[in-house]
Amino acid sequence: MDPSREQLAALVRQLAVTAPEELDCETVLRHVAAYLEATHADAPVAPELAMIRQHLDVCPSCLEEFEALTRAVESD
Amino acid sequence: MRTMRSPQRERTNEQWLAELRSESADGETVEALREHLRSGLTRALRPQADVSDADLDDFTQDATVRVLSQLASFRGESRFTTWAMAIGIRVAYTTLRRRRWGDRSLEDLGIDADASAAPAGARSARPGAAADRSDLFQALRASIDSDLTPRQRAAVLGELAGMPSAVLAAQLQTNANALYKLNHDARLRLRDALHRRGFSESDVRTFLLEASRG
Numbered sequence: 450m451d452p453s454r455e456q457l458a459a460l461v462r463q464l465a466v467t468a469p470e471e472l473d474c475e476t477v478l479r480h481v482a483a484y485l486e487a488t489h490a491d492a493p494v495a496p497e498l499a500m501i502r503q504h505l506d507v508c509p510s511c512l513e514e515f516e517a518l519t520r521a522v523e524s525d
Numbered sequence: 526m527r528t529m530r531s532p533q534r535e536r537t538n539e540q541w542l543a544e545l546r547s548e549s550a551d552g553e554t555v556e557a558l559r560e561h562l563r564s565g566l567t568r569a570l571r572p573q574a575d576v577s578d579a580d581l582d583d584f585t586q587d588a589t590v591r592v593l594s595q596l597a598s599f600r601g602e603s604r605f606t607t608w609a610m611a612i613g614i615r616v617a618y619t620t621l622r623r624r625r626w627g628d629r630s631l632e633d634l635g636i637d638a639d640a641s642a643a644p645a646g647a648r649s650a651r652p653g654a655a656a657d658r659s660d661l662f663q664a665l666r667a668s669i670d671s672d673l674t675p676r677q678r679a680a681v682l683g684e685l686a687g688m689p690s691a692v693l694a695a696q697l698q699t700n701a702n703a704l705y706k707l708n709h710d711a712r713l714r715l716r717d718a719l720h721r722r723g724f725s726e727s728d729v730r731t732f733l734l735e736a737s738r739g
């Protein structure tokens with residue numbers, strides 16, 4: 450497979466924020482609710498939760514689910 | 526005598542847990558959880574044209590079962606309802622992605638996860654070249670070809686092609702966490718390889734800045 454320019458651009462964006470230590474998708478699922486609530490509150494986001502943001506920047510699936518979760522809790 | 530109660534009665538996290546643990550599958554709190562998941566999934570999946578009411582019923586049922594099976598892992602870091610919704614969304618999207626992807630394999634995408642050698646085609650990048658967009662892409666293509674293991678390459682290319690991670694993990698005969706690690710190791714290698722090929726962090730940032738301007 451020869452990746453397209455769009456796919457390569459997406460990969461470059463991921464490489465730019467790739468960190469030596471990252472959370473995996475299972476761990477993100479356990480904490481993403483807390484992350485969402487922290488971002489909605491005006492309090493600063495705890496360092497553990499900052500790793501969630503980093504994961505969302507490198508993982509399109511978890512980002513898609515985070516956006517869906519945001520829609521789901523809209524009128525809660 | 527039974528009094529009428531709103532299904533949306535507010536519960537604390539502790540009440541949710543205690544009631545869900547003690548109830549049978551047709552209990553009032555299980556029903557409240559099901560309603561919560563259904564309405565949240567309806568909002569979450571609103572932009573998806575290929576989700577029917579029957580799908581929503583199925584997702585809700587699967588999500589309810591999953592949440593009930595994972596009560597022990599709830600740590601109380603958030604509202605119970607937000608945590609449950611995150612699980613419900615994972616359940617729904619995993620099914621949706623599989624369905625949309627169909628049965629296409631890595632082979633169908635032209636990705637060989639067992640190849641011992643890099644694909645043919647010498648791709649050279651000029652070391653020290655300015656971060657011209659096409660040069661960066663050329664270097665990245667060359668690095669994918671020659672700086673990754675076959676499995677790392679398959680993990681990166683499969684994800685770029687949009688293959689769902691559950692499908693990709695099965696194709697590589699591994700699990701989701703090991704797949705993530707494979708992909709993470711690949712990204713670290715590619716970044717190092719780009720540096721070796723003369724593209725600095727700031728070249729990459731310049732590229733991203735230009736790309737964001739269109």
Ligand SMILES: [Zn+2]
Nearest residue numbers: 473474508511
């Ligand atoms: Zn993820």
